[in-house]
Amino acid sequence: RMLVIFSVLPTVLICAWLAYSNYRLQREGFEQQTVLLARAIQAEIERELAAIESGLKVMATAPELARGDLMGFHQHATNNILAPDMALNYVLTDAKGLQVLNTLFPFGAALPKTGTPAQLQQVFAQRETVLTDLFKGVTTQAHIMALGVPVVVNDKVVYSLNMGLTPDYINRLIAQRPLPDGWLIAVLDRSRTIVGRSRDPLKFIGQPVGLKVQQAMDGNSSGFLESVTKDNVPAFTGFSTSDRWGWTVVAAAPQRSLYDDLFAQLAQVLLGLVLALGLGFWLARRAGAKVMSSVQQLNDTALALGRGEDVSPPSLELQEAQAVGTAMLQAADAMRKVKFFAQHDALTELPNRLLFDELAQRSILSAMRHHGELALLAMDLDGFKKVNDTLGHSIGDEVLKTVAQRIGYTIRASDVAARIGGDEFIVLLDGVSQSDALQTADRLVHALCQPYYGVSVPLGVSIGLAMYPHHGSDLKSLMLAADSAMYAAKSAGKGQTHTAKPQ
DSSP states (O other), rough: OOOHHHHHHHHHHHHHHHHHHOOOOHHHHHHHHHHHHHHHHHHHHHHHHHHHHHHHHHHHOOOOHHHOOOHHHHHHHHTTOTTTTTTTEEEEEESSEEEEEEEOOOTSSOOSSSOOOGGGGGGHHHOEEEEEOOOTTTTOEEEEEEEEEEEEEEEEEEEEEEEOOOOOHHHHHHHTSOOTTOOOEEEOOTTTBBBSSSSSHHTTTTTTTOOHHHHTTTSSSSEEEEETTSOOOOOEEEEEEOTTOOOOEEEEEEEEHHHHHHHHHHHHHHHHHHHHHHHHHHHHHHHHHHHHHHHHHHHHHHHHHHOOOOOOOOOSSSSSHHHHHHHHHHHHHHHHHHHHHBBBBBTTOOOHHHHHHHHHHHHHHHHHHHHHOOOEEEEEEHHHHHHHHOOHHHHHHHHHHHHHHHHHHHSSSSEEEEETTTEEEEEEEEEEHHHHHHHHHHHHHHHTTSSTTOOOOOEEEEEEEEETTTSSHHHHHHHHHHHHHHHHHTEOOOOOOOEEEOO
């Protein structure tokens, strides 16, 4: 009996260790999955807000505003709601925060004297887009947010053009993504108030998120913790905060889904103990040898994973060990994906702004040392908003993928193309003259103005060209010059290239 017990005991201990290791790996998997899910939904919300911001900026340049025709703009705005499934109204406010136009009221009617969020004053102070926290509208007495852009006339911000946004659209965005059973998604504004929720939104919108989650968010743009949801469910919680808007997406997975697996594995270990005691010493010694072999392979795989090496699935005979090996492979794959999408746009797989800035800075430093030239092309699609409005965002996403492919076919392998948001792209042409850069830009205009499969809406592109060092000596000034030239191309009729003015 003692011989059998001593033979089985190592197997039992190893199986328990494997179960615990599997628990730890699965827990780490929950951490990665919740944070990645929060980032994915955050990216979708940012993409939607960027599209609305672009359309709102176009509205802010309406000729009626430039000539002070508020009645004409009221009619124009009423007939051109950018996002009717989420937008409540347009409101035009002055520098004192007073409403001068509200599409919920007939033109000339008395407007509310209060209710404008103080955050919208930043539109005048900083001349940039502002997304407010959740507040109750004076007119509707419903929870809304506001997105405001500056209306500039004669280089002065004269109004803030604001769009009222409802939480319903955020809830619909969340509902579009299928979630595992029991999982929860919540969207928070800068004040950490719930503005959208995948479960019982009407009950919790407008409430602050839990204190433990708030404390974890202090000073962190993303993270993972154990918490209890507003409906008292213990959960593994991951969050990610938008650098652009300051909003946070929280993804929570119920802890019971992990503990159920753990208890099941422990039950298997106990059953194995009973069977092993019955079979005797020779079977116990044989099983122990198999377990030790599996552990060694898992050790080797874990060490290789820790060194950042590519790992292949180990050949394991034990189900529990195989589960750990599979979890290790999933962790390695998740780390590769996180590293890739940290530097690339999730939709087009082009470099994102962070990676583009790093590569562009290197090229500028090289050009500075060797007295060379390089070109920056700022690109914005013409007519893309109509694709989303008439054909849907899924078709719009396919168009953006096609645009990325056509850009890749048109430029050199040594050039760098990136998507920096919405339908905006940027291309770095290293070691080219202005005439060569213009030829490349013309080829891009030709390529991107060709028809798109399944899209009847005419599409094109407006390109702004800035050269180093003629139009700027650093990345920021070159970007500003290229953007200004791009807007000049749009103003001149779209579907063309415009060169920036010398610095």
